Amino acid sequence: MSDNLADLQREINSLSERVAALRNTHATYPGDAGGTAEAALAELEYAERLLGDAGGELARALSGPAEPRRSGDDNDRVLLRAMFNELSVPVVLLDHDGYIRRINNAGAEQLGGAPGYVTGKPFAHFVDLRKRAAMQSWLAAVLRGNGPASLESRLAQRGWAEDVHLTLTRLELPTEAQPLVLVAMSPPMNGADEDGPSPLEPEVEDQVVVLAARRLDVLTRMTRLLLRGTTPTRALALTDAADLLADSYADWVIIDVCDLPEDPNAARRAAVIGPADAPEGQRDEVAALPPGDSDIPREVLGRGQSLLFPLIEDETVLGNMGAGAPALGVLGAGSLLSVPLRGSRGVRGALTLIRRSNRSSFRLADLGLIEEIGEHIGLALPPRPL
Template sequence: MRERLDPESVLREVAGLEGRIEELRRAAELPDADARATLDAALVELELAVAALRTVGGEQGGAAGHTAAAEDERRVLKSVFTDAPVPLFLLDRDAGVRRVNRQAADLLGTSTGYMAGKRFTAFCDLATRAPLRSQLAAVIRTGRRCRVPVRFLGRERPVDAVVTLARVWIRGEPDPMVVAVAGPTTTPVAPAPRSGTAPRSNSIPQGDSVLQGDSVPQGESVARGVDVAGDEAVASLVHRMDVMASVTEMLLDEPVFNETVAARRCARLLATELAEWVVIDLVPQRQADGGGQTAAARNGEGTPRRHVVMGPGEDEDAEDAARRISETDPEPGTLPWTVFETGQSDLRPHAEDLDLLGACSDGRPVLSTIGATSVLCVPVTDGDRAIGTITLAGSGEHGPFALLDLSVCERIGRYLGLVIRAARLYRRRAEVAATLQASLLPRTLPEIDGAELAARYTSATHGTDVGGDFYDAFPAKDGWGLVLGDVCGKGEDAAAVTATARHAVRLVSRWRADPAEVLATVNEALLTEDRFVTAVLAGIAPRGAGMRVTLGVAGHPPAIVVRADGLIRTAARGGVPLGLFGDFEAGLDTLDLAPGDTLVLYSDGVLDACDVTRRQFGRDRLLETLAAHASGPVDDMLGAVERSLLDFCDGDLRDDVSMLALRVLPPSLD
């Protein structure tokens, strides 16, 4: 039929032509693109362009001559849709599905109501969408029938078919429509599923017996179909329960929560079991600590960032695609952004919009890059708000995503969100503990004439509470003071007592030279606290070429003197911990240090460290390590003890470890 195109129609034709040409370009770039089909479609587009140019300014042909034929076609269509034994689709000029018959719905394993209103091309794989769209436009424009090879995305697996397209005129419709007839189909053998993958739905493959002439008796076929459907439904449900259990065990199998590890493990499992591609977007912790996500997003804060992209296998193309997708964050208008803002999950079994997941850095849509036709997206929630999204995308090789997949992923999103919340709380608490712990120790050690100082502090490997160990070196009334102590317990309460004990020792030592008197005064200050403190205090005073050390001990492991020749002397022990009794008495001792001698103070965490058999590091190993490094720098001596300790317990320290050492230097030549 020849028709004159008015300016509005010309603009519409040109816009449609441009859009279809762009789709053909994208389709040609797909790895499994049919070059011949794309070329044929391109030639059709050229023919349409020429035909449109020839009709511009032409006369409107009489449509009345087609009235009888159109009415006949309408009556034929009405009966055909009811009784035809082949799949039939009625499409509008924009390829929207107006109506389908039961056979067409069975072919795709869905319902007639579900398909109505959606794009016909949405039910085809990406490689055939663009050529099909061009052929539909050609049929609408020229009225010539054509046959197009199509790969339908069936519920269970793709179905290859040859579709015949024919233009029809229906009374009451301003534009012509298209009838699509799916001819004899061949259902290819589905690829071997990935390990653990089960069919995504509980429906049975349909269309084979109808379209290929299955010889099995009808009653037997129906019974067999019911059995197969029941078996597949059970297998599908059990598989998803296994996925849920695996995710739960995987996320909780971490003594110390780590959100990056949890997200990557979750993505890897989902990419193995439920989808070809998994993308996880999360709000960084510094942004997630703020207000609500919608207000934050408007202010440019609290926006999700791409965290993990996991694709199928490890081939070069998949890795390149994953890299490009990783370089782009969710943008407003994309599905992950919308799900994050609304907190509502979204399922697109047949994704029509190629820009649904945005575009890569090269401008190519993400869906085209990964060849995905089915998408679902769920929020990652921490119990209070959305902190990210999980997006699954598949090519349809195992059927489109279903509501059961959405339900499973929603639960996984909640699990992952709770783990991330715990990880962030744990990390925040660890940072606070580290900051508080640092404030309880001197930033730097002072310089003491004629002596060399060194210290080591190693926190326990379990837990995030502030430790109770402390040490300090400070000016005293008659020289210098060294103190090392350990508060009973951990946490903020212990930290408060630690600060009180440390600063009280420094303050009192300004006016009192005797360590016993200093400790007695500190004991009075700690009597009101709920925790006790063990400590050793050393008063250092010059004495000839060496130094005299006066020790006060309050229930703490005794100090050690390492002579320059490697001999070891252990100072006296004694006293009771501070803060327990009003009647306090410290253990006392006096030592003389010659040049090269080293005084070592340490916490009980050194002695109590255990190996896997629960043997303690003990006093003998400590003394042997100190003696072996008596001639080296004092910092190297403490480092050797630390390494020996960590090797002994395989890095698993159950208590904090602190050490403080002073070595007398030989007299200078000056």
């Protein structure tokens, strides 16, 4: 067995060198992406075979009748783990329910976190909402034994989005009651951008000082707006407030107002502002969604408590569009927060902000700022009609 492991280690070292050469070639000659991608796919298929061999060796090491452990077996297992962790191809091992069982260092870097952070989380939560359903369907097909699957997808987490090619392979190990799935990640094969917001480079605004300055600027501008508008109509005041937040803090801003405190389901959608590049008619579709038919803002209006989703796990919480598609998926949402508009006599409405998956996620500091802005807007609302 040790000879087999030594051969595997040599092959992995050679593979790592070739992958590094392909990566450098792609960076130097981006116009030749097609040829580089074909070579990368061939290397990915070879890496898949190597991982299968390594998995078989590990399964044989862990199976068999119970007997005293030998130091050689322990060394082999340590070597196999090291080979998996240091493999230059990003790979993830999923359990039967789609949760990350194990991930190598390259895979954790691809998902934007440390191995200990991402292990135990559903892999689907790292996939952009637009691509999540397709990935889950392919994952189910692979688990059913329909053979390996290859698909174009998009990862989105913590302020970035990246198109990737996923290769899913079913693994059956003697030590596991249910089959596992090995997911290998590589650059997209088509070389074209997918639909939805384009991926962004890491934002300079992630610096703590810059973020604090931006939050203070937003609060100051909102306060000035509300103080300046002493006698505006309600719609104009709310539209201006939503437009200010959309201009500097979010992609979508939704304001719902409840004129009957005893019936949060009777809330009306008072203002909707979206990004300039939103498809024609999309803003009207969001405006037409009844607030009382979705978990957000109905829960905010009913309980008077704020909600923060740094990573959106359920894309149905804002309701469904006319065609039945979840609204958050259609909007390409990556992060959301919703706060009550609290006036002198209780909750008057809800303020909901959405950032798309190519922007940094909302944080607790953002929630505190928007809660204060929500209270200012609630105090500036005209009295409820008698």
